Amino acid sequence: MLAGGVGAARFLRGLLGVIDPRSVTAIVNTADDIELYGLHVSPDLDTVTYTLAGAVDGARGWGLVDETWSAMGMLQRYGDDAWFNLGDQDLGTHLYRTKRLAQGATLSEVTAEIVAGWDLELEVLPMTDHLVQTRVVVDGSEIGFQDYFVKHQHNVAVSDIRFDGIESASAAPGVLERIGEADVIVIAPSNPLVSIGPILAVPAIRSAVEKRRRDVVAISPIVGGAALKGPADRMMTELDHDSSAAGVATLYTSLGSALVVDRVDARHAAAIRAIGMEPVITDTVMDTIEIAEALALSTLHAVDRRTTP
Amino acid sequence: MLAGGVGAARFLRGLLGVIDPRSVTAIVNTADDIELYGLHVSPDLDTVTYTLAGAVDGARGWGLVDETWSAMGMLQRYGDDAWFNLGDQDLGTHLYRTKRLAQGATLSEVTAEIVAGWDLELEVLPMTDHLVQTRVVVDGSEIGFQDYFVKHQHNVAVSDIRFDGIESASAAPGVLERIGEADVIVIAPSNPLVSIGPILAVPAIRSAVEKRRRDVVAISPIVGGAALKGPADRMMTELDHDSSAAGVATLYTSLGSALVVDRVDARHAAAIRAIGMEPVITDTVMDTIEIAEALALSTLHAVDRRTTP
Numbered sequence: 001m002l003a004g005g006v007g008a009a010r011f012l013r014g015l016l017g018v019i020d021p022r023s024v025t026a027i028v029n030t031a032d033d034i035e036l037y038g039l040h041v042s043p044d045l046d047t048v049t050y051t052l053a054g055a056v057d058g059a060r061g062w063g064l065v066d067e068t069w070s071a072m073g074m075l076q077r078y079g080d081d082a083w084f085n086l087g088d089q090d091l092g093t094h095l096y097r098t099k100r101l102a103q104g105a106t107l108s109e110v111t112a113e114i115v116a117g118w119d120l121e122l123e124v125l126p127m128t129d130h131l132v133q134t135r136v137v138v139d140g141s142e143i144g145f146q147d148y149f150v151k152h153q154h155n156v157a158v159s160d161i162r163f164d165g166i167e168s169a170s171a172a173p174g175v176l177e178r179i180g181e182a183d184v185i186v187i188a189p190s191n192p193l194v195s196i197g198p199i200l201a202v203p204a205i206r207s208a209v210e211k212r213r214r215d216v217v218a219i220s221p222i223v224g225g226a227a228l229k230g231p232a233d234r235m236m237t238e239l240d241h242d243s244s245a246a247g248v249a250t251l252y253t254s255l256g257s258a259l260v261v262d263r264v265d266a267r268h269a270a271a272i273r274a275i276g277m278e279p280v281i282t283d284t285v286m287d288t289i290e291i292a293e294a295l296a297l298s299t300l301h302a303v304d305r306r307t308t309p
Numbered sequence: 310m311l312a313g314g315v316g317a318a319r320f321l322r323g324l325l326g327v328i329d330p331r332s333v334t335a336i337v338n339t340a341d342d343i344e345l346y347g348l349h350v351s352p353d354l355d356t357v358t359y360t361l362a363g364a365v366d367g368a369r370g371w372g373l374v375d376e377t378w379s380a381m382g383m384l385q386r387y388g389d390d391a392w393f394n395l396g397d398q399d400l401g402t403h404l405y406r407t408k409r410l411a412q413g414a415t416l417s418e419v420t421a422e423i424v425a426g427w428d429l430e431l432e433v434l435p436m437t438d439h440l441v442q443t444r445v446v447v448d449g450s451e452i453g454f455q456d457y458f459v460k461h462q463h464n465v466a467v468s469d470i471r472f473d474g475i476e477s478a479s480a481a482p483g484v485l486e487r488i489g490e491a492d493v494i495v496i497a498p499s500n501p502l503v504s505i506g507p508i509l510a511v512p513a514i515r516s517a518v519e520k521r522r523r524d525v526v527a528i529s530p531i532v533g534g535a536a537l538k539g540p541a542d543r544m545m546t547e548l549d550h551d552s553s554a555a556g557v558a559t560l561y562t563s564l565g566s567a568l569v570v571d572r573v574d575a576r577h578a579a580a581i582r583a584i585g586m587e588p589v590i591t592d593t594v595m596d597t598i599e600i601a602e603a604l605a606l607s608t609l610h611a612v613d614r615r616t617t618p
Contacts, residue, residue, distance in 0.1 A: 036408075037348070037404035037405070037407050037408045038347040038348055038349075038404070038407035038408065038411060039346070039347055039348075039404075040347075067379075068377060068379055068397060070376075070377055070379075070396075070397035070398040070400075070401065071380070071397050071398065071400040071401035071404060072401065073398070073401065074398050074399075074400070074401020074402055074404075074405070075401045075404060075405055077401070077426045077427070078401075078402075078405045078422060078423060078426040079422070079426065080405055080408070086404075087379075088377065088379035088380050088397035088400070089379040089380065089382070089383050090383075091379075091380040091383070091397070091400060092379065092380035092381065092382065092383020092384045092386070092387075093383055093387075095346035095347070095348075095380060095383075095384060095395075096346070096383070096384055096387045096389055098346050098347035099345075099346045099347065099389070102347060113387060113388070114387060117386045117387040117388065118386070
């Protein structure tokens with residue numbers, strides 16, 4: 001599975017309920033990573049890990065349950081703007097990652113250690129062990145992704161996206177092998193442009209996925225023309241994509257053969273098929289674990305019952 | 310005042326009760342500083358700041374009152390040995406310092422900002438803005454100071470001490486000026502070898518203090534032959550110094566003209582005078598703020614009533 005943050009994590013939670021976790025590999029976007037206060041923060045990796053551990057805060061959808069914010073309070077005492085919320089427990093993860101990276105461990109190695117610390121059985125791989133950073137252009141100025149996403153609360157129009165460092169980034173160990181050998185490759189219901197986009201922008205990953213097109217199924221993160229969470233819909237419109245399930249099909253048709261869309265988007269079925277993907281229509285809004293599990297099953301079956309290769 | 314951690318902080322608390330805080334400068338040891346998890350930790354600076362802010366944990370003598378340890382708990386989840394306790398509030402200070410240093414601020418500047426964040430009116434200066442690190446030899450191996458002090462709980466014999474980086478360290482801005490212009494220069498009741506020692510090992514600081522010898526008064530951290538806190542007594546013995554008030558006089562006689570010692574050490578008065586310092590005998594165990602304030606007054610008056618220059 002190619003995975004971003006919250007949407008991917010919720011889907012994975014359903015998936016792990018219906019198949020052996022040891023058969024699952026999540027390849028996670030790391031272009032949202034940011035260095036804050038000297039610490040290496042990997043938001044998508046941590047959202048996936050915390051969610052699958054059942055430790056994520058349900059109301060916020062990110063961060064840890066029963067979190068405290070003492071360190072942030074102290075930063076405010078010193079006049080720091082503290083625009084990126086780092087909970088006290090969460091800080092422990094960043095401290096650990098930063099220390100291990102400084103010791104020479106790769107992000108892949110540290111990620112495996114963190115996942116093991118939560119007793120998770122799936123494999124979680126960063127897309128790359130190299131530093132890649134999403135940069136977006138807003139109001140004519142290029143800013144970092146978290147600056148856009150958190151500080152500006154994604155309330156500004158994006159006119160361009162760039163993945164800094166992507167040219168020299170290689171896929172993390174195991175990524176190309178897992179893509180090559182998987183029975184099914186799932187593209188999570190994450191933002192196609194800034195969550196899935198960076199993964200596919202790593203040289204060799206896109207072509208590895210394209211080679212497996214028959215076995216690739218994507219889940220549309222756009223439901224009824226809108227993103228369930230985050231700015232995917234506006235961002236697609238701003239960058240001249242169609243903010244609809246059909247627009248998602250246009251982005252993914254060279255990569256996958258099936259697209260899972262919500263029942264509210266049934267009217268797009270013909271358009272999606274015309275674009276070259278087989279539509280699978282089901283409930284995609286994962287309000288309960290049961291819906292997530294049913295969605296996972298529908299998704300896995302999608303590549304078996306497709307009618308167009 | 311030349312200051313280490315806990316003993317210096319307690320003395321300063323008394324001092325600020327009897328004179329205008331704006332007339333006080335604390336020049337603080339930074340050779341205990343350590344990089345942990347990518348963060349710059351300055352234990353003595355923080356102990357002084359937290360104590361004077363009334364925010365230090367009274368029972369421990371270090372760290373913050375009402376502290377929580379969520380980040381440490383998370384590190385343990387990942388198998389980190391977490392031998393150095395960093396509280397959640399305390400982490401906020403280290404995050405701030407690390408960020409500002411990475412932005413190019415000097416340790417002096419960051420320290421002033423942190424002190425201002427606690428609304429303290431005294432001036433707190435690090436001894437140097439350069440990186441100096443105390444290294445101690447135990448069992449024939451050289452280890453970092455915090456490794457010795459915290460990880461080994463100073464339960465191993467020290468055969469040598471070295472201040473890494475001291476040759477190229479210059480006094481922080483204002484340090485030499487304050488020493489030159491002060492009415493009274495106080496050497497705090499801190500470990501002479503590893504708290505006061507590094508400050509005096511910065512080139513130019515020792516000679517600046519020696520030039521003011523008539524106006525320099527030290528407080529013995531050794532009471533009845535023992536350190537009130539920490540390993541100063543054992544360390545002095547291990548390094549062939551006399552672990553007594555007279556032994557402290559031997560270390561400080563070239564620097565100061567008066568030595569404040571506890572009443573239990575009255576019998577050392579003649580020896581201290583013979584070594585070349587005027588003994589001042591009073592209560593030095595600062596169990597209450599009243600004792601600390603009385604000690605501060607006795608110390609300030611010591612350089613006025615000395616009988617030998």
